[in-house]
Amino acid sequence: MKLSLRVTFGLLALVLLAPHLQAQKAAVNNNGLLFTILSARTLSGTAGDFVTVDAQVKNVSQSALANITTYLSLVDTESKIPVDLEDWSAEKGRFIGTIEAGQTLPLKWQIHFVKAGKYDLSIVGDIADQSTPAISTITHFSVLPKKNLNPGQVLPVALITPLVLVFVFFLLNYRKQRH
Secondary structure, three states, X not given: OHHHHHHHHHHHHHHHHHHHHHHHHHHHOOOOEEEEEOOOOEEEEEOOOEEEEEEEEEEXXXXXXEEEEEEEEEXXXXXXXXXXXXXXXXXXXXXXXXXXXXXXXXXEXXXXXXXOEEEEEEEEEEEOOOOOOEEOOOEEEEEEOOOOOOHHHHHHHHHHHHXXXXXXXXXXXXXXXXX
């Protein structure tokens, strides 16, 4: 009996606190945008691979939000510096425009793993006339180095140069024997 009474009080407390917890979630993101990354919390691959980051943005405020631009922020966690996304993604920023109250919009970025290392990625939302941006949770990237058996296209040069030299040597030797 005591257990069912505890469960009942627990459920009652959850029902009564649910709106408050939702308000706290929106209050943490006080500008009205809530970003959710739908992709895995950790993405991995090899340098040269492409990965898609799926996310969504929701307007959790009571009114429409206008002039919204979303963009990616990528930080190299090993060197502790931000990464220039010019090589990593063709679309760094996206102008969304207006999101109505309660509306959810999908977001998708294609990321090209350029350099081996460990990275943290987040989505940032800039709303015109607001002083603080909205930001998502962090997604971790683990990029392995690309195994290249022919770095810098050295293999053709390394194979063809000796063959050309041997051919030239035989050609000179053949001419020398003819005269």
